[in-house]
Amino acid sequence: MYTYESRVRFSEVDHYETMTLPSIINYFQDGSIFQSEDIGLGVDYLKEKKRAWVLSSWQVVIERYPRIGEKIRIGTWATGFQGLYGYRNFCMWDEKGEKAAYANSIWVYMDLEKQRPARPPKEEVEKYGTEEALEMEYAPRKISLPQDALSGEIFPVRKYHIDTNEHVNNCQYVQMALEAAGEELMVRQMRAEYKKSALLHDKILPKVAKEGERTVVELCEPDGGVYAVVELTGEKRC
Incomplete structure (x- = not known):
């Protein structure tokens, strides 16, 4: 397992003085980048090889949102590699060693020159190694869509x-x-399914549907394609 320590910064909290969901995700994402850099498979290495690990899906569970100034520890580890895919867990612990948040993720190894998936080299996979998967309730990669969705701006x-x-x-x-959802949510689980990469100056049409405790946001091309689907499960924040 790769770990690093930090402290919740003012820039990472909301007006409740608690860490935001994007801040938690960024800590997880940074952990995977730090590990790759430390084993010699970082951003510049992949850029030279014209390769990249691209995220296919997230499942992030939040037990509680750490508060400003809290000391935290972040851990990440690969749980397996299969064909074109890599599987990775994440965890964030507080000062007492209790889990504040944890996650599962699925990644695709991409050939950026050909713009298609490729099998990662054996020597790269071996550098990451694998460890036992986190005990959690794993959700499907695909997110089911409610029938009725309202288009945003x-x-x-x-x-x-x-x-x-x-x-x-x-x-x-x-x-x-989160912005398209239109209300402050106390998100307890976030799932994301990434379908197509949006580029600078592309236009995005959000479509929002609510179904019980979950809010599903499709981030679409105006002509009908889908960039990503994000599911936010939780309750409205008072």
Whole structure:
């Protein structure tokens, strides 16, 4: 397991003084990047090889949102590799060693030159190694869609949405979904299914549907394609 420690910053909390969902996701994402950098398979290495690990799906469960100033520890580890896919768990612990949040993720190894999935080299997979999967209730990768969804206002992809792979970062889609949901939610579980990479200046049409405790946001191309689907499960925040 790869771990690192941090402290909840003012820039990572909301007006309740608790960490935001995107901040938790960014800590997890940073952990996977830090591990890759430390074993020599980081951003520059992959860029030179014209390869990238692209996120296919997230399942993030939040037990509680850490407060400003809290010391936290983040851990991540690969749980398996199968064909074109890599599987990875994450966990965030508080100072008492109790889990605040944890996650499962599925990644696809991409050939950026050919713009298609590729099998990761054996030597790269061996550097990551694998460990036993986290005990959690694993949700399906596919998110079921409610029948009725309301279309929101179309907006463009901005420069600050873009990551080192020149497309919208996975966490930015979650931020877009939270905004499109239209109300403050105490999210207890977030699932995301990524279908197509949005690029700078692309237009995104959000479609929102509510079904019980879950809110499903489709982030679509105006002509009908889908970039990502985000499911937010929880209750309205008072």
